[in-house]
Amino acid sequence: MSDPTVADLASWAAALAGLDAPGDSATDIPDAARIDLLRGLERLKGAVDAAQHRLAHAFEESQRAEQRHAGVPEQRVGEGVALQVALALRESHQRAARLLGAARVLCTEMPQTLAALSEGRINEWRAMLLVRETACLSEEHRRTIDEKIAGDDDVERLGTKHLVSSAHHLAARLDSAGVAERQRLAERDRRVTIRPAPDTMSYVTALVPVADGVAMYAALKRHADAAAAAGDGRGRGQVMADTVVELVTGRSTDVPPAVELQLIMTDRALLAGDDEPAHLPGYGVVPAEWARDLVGRAASATTAWLRRLYVLPGGRSLMAMDSRRRTVPAGLAAFITARDLRCRTPWCGAPVRHVDHVQPHRDTGTTRAHDLQGLCERCNHAKEALGWSSRPRAGPVHTTETTTPTGHRYLSFAPLLPGDDEAA
Structure with missing residues (x-):
C-alpha cells in the first residue's frame, strides 16, 4: 500500500464525520456494531498518533540536517522546528516541543512502545507515561523496560496506574541511584503557577516536595478544623483558601487587593455608557459589573488603577501609538500587551513576554x-531561526503574516473586543 496523501486523509476524515450522524435512524447500526466501531476507532487513533510521532521525528531530523548544511551554529540547530510543528497541529509551541521530545524517544529508544501505540494496544497518554x-x-x-x-x-x-507502577518498579530495580537522583532533581522544578477558572475564579498551584505539600495541607486542615470548632460559618475549603491568601499577601481577605483594570472601551462605551467587559491582567475578560464592583470596593480600602484604552469609532481594534525609537517604550509596550492579550503566534x-518587531528593525x-x-519568549526566539519571515498586513484589525521555512503561511489577528459584535 502506498503512503496516504493529504487528499486521502481528508477523504477519510469526511467519511468519519458522517458516521452515525445525528438524524440517522437508530436502527441503521446495531449497538453491538457501535461497540466494535468504538474499539476500532480507538485503535485507529493509536495508529494516527504513532504516525504523527514518526512524521514529526523525521521532519525534525530533516530540518536539523538542512540547518547544519546551511552553516547554522550547532548551538542554534533545531530552532524553529517545534514552532513549525505547533502551527501544523494548531497547538501551542510548548506542546509541540513536548511532542518532538517524545517522538525522538519513541523512534530511537522505545520501539516496542511505538509499535504498541501503532497497533492500538495502548493509547497516546499511556505511551507518554512510559516515556516520562x-x-x-x-x-x-x-530499552529493557x-x-x-x-x-x-x-x-x-494494564490500566494506567498499573502501567505506571510497573515502570516505577522496573526502573527502581534497574537503577535505584538514578531514580533517587531524579527525585532530588525534581525539587528544582518547584514553582507556583496560576491559570483562569470559570466565574472569575483562578487556580493558584504550588508544586513542592511531597513532605512540604503534606505538611502544608495538614496545617491548613488543622486551622480549618479549629475555625469550625470556634463557630466559624465558612466551610472547611473556604477557610483553607482564605488562610492561604492571608498568609501569602499579608492582608485580610476582607480587604480588596490593589489591582489594575484595563478597561478596553468602544466609542459607545465611552460616549453612551454601554457596559463593555474589562480585561484583568493575568486573568482575562471579566464582566463589567464585576469590574465595577471590585473598583468600588477597592476605592474605600486600597488603591485601584484604571487604564482606559479606546478603539476607533465603529471599530474593534485598539488605536495605534507611534515611536521613533528602536527599543519599545514602556507605555507602548503596555499598549501592545493590552491589545494582543496573549502570544500572537496562532x-x-x-x-506575552516580549514586544517584538513583526518585521525585524x-x-x-x-x-x-x-x-x-x-x-x-519561546515563539520570539523561534521566529529568528533560518528561513522564517513575517510582515504586518493592512486591515481594520491588526494582522500579521508569518512564513515558515517550508513556505507555509499563517495569519495572526489581534483579538477582537468581546461583546462588540455590532461594530464588526
Whole structure:
C-alpha cells in the first residue's frame, strides 16, 4: 500500500464525520456494531498518533540536517522546528516541543512502545507515561523496560496506574541511584503557577516536595478544623483558601487587593455608557459589573488603577501609538500587551513576554504599534531561526503574516473586543 496523501486523509476524515450522524435512524447500526466501531476507532487513533510521532521525528531530523548544511551554529540547530510543528497541529509551541521530545524517544529508544501505540494496544497518554517514567534512565535500561512492558502482549490489559507502577518498579530495580537522583532533581522544578477558572475564579498551584505539600495541607486542615470548632460559618475549603491568601499577601481577605483594570472601551462605551467587559491582567475578560464592583470596593480600602484604552469609532481594534525609537517604550509596550492579550503566534496562548518587531528593525521594521506584536519568549526566539519571515498586513484589525521555512503561511489577528459584535 502506498503512503496516504493529504487528499486521502481528508477523504477519510469526511467519511468519519458522517458516521452515525445525528438524524440517522437508530436502527441503521446495531449497538453491538457501535461497540466494535468504538474499539476500532480507538485503535485507529493509536495508529494516527504513532504516525504523527514518526512524521514529526523525521521532519525534525530533516530540518536539523538542512540547518547544519546551511552553516547554522550547532548551538542554534533545531530552532524553529517545534514552532513549525505547533502551527501544523494548531497547538501551542510548548506542546509541540513536548511532542518532538517524545517522538525522538519513541523512534530511537522505545520501539516496542511505538509499535504498541501503532497497533492500538495502548493509547497516546499511556505511551507518554512510559516515556516520562523512564526519562531518568540510560538508553539500555529504557530499552529493557520498553521490551518488558510494551513488548508484552499483556500491556493491552494494564490500566494506567498499573502501567505506571510497573515502570516505577522496573526502573527502581534497574537503577535505584538514578531514580533517587531524579527525585532530588525534581525539587528544582518547584514553582507556583496560576491559570483562569470559570466565574472569575483562578487556580493558584504550588508544586513542592511531597513532605512540604503534606505538611502544608495538614496545617491548613488543622486551622480549618479549629475555625469550625470556634463557630466559624465558612466551610472547611473556604477557610483553607482564605488562610492561604492571608498568609501569602499579608492582608485580610476582607480587604480588596490593589489591582489594575484595563478597561478596553468602544466609542459607545465611552460616549453612551454601554457596559463593555474589562480585561484583568493575568486573568482575562471579566464582566463589567464585576469590574465595577471590585473598583468600588477597592476605592474605600486600597488603591485601584484604571487604564482606559479606546478603539476607533465603529471599530474593534485598539488605536495605534507611534515611536521613533528602536527599543519599545514602556507605555507602548503596555499598549501592545493590552491589545494582543496573549502570544500572537496562532494557537499558542502563552502570556506575552516580549514586544517584538513583526518585521525585524534591521530590515526597515519600525517601532510603531502597527509594526509590533506581543509574543512569548519561546515563539520570539523561534521566529529568528533560518528561513522564517513575517510582515504586518493592512486591515481594520491588526494582522500579521508569518512564513515558515517550508513556505507555509499563517495569519495572526489581534483579538477582537468581546461583546462588540455590532461594530464588526
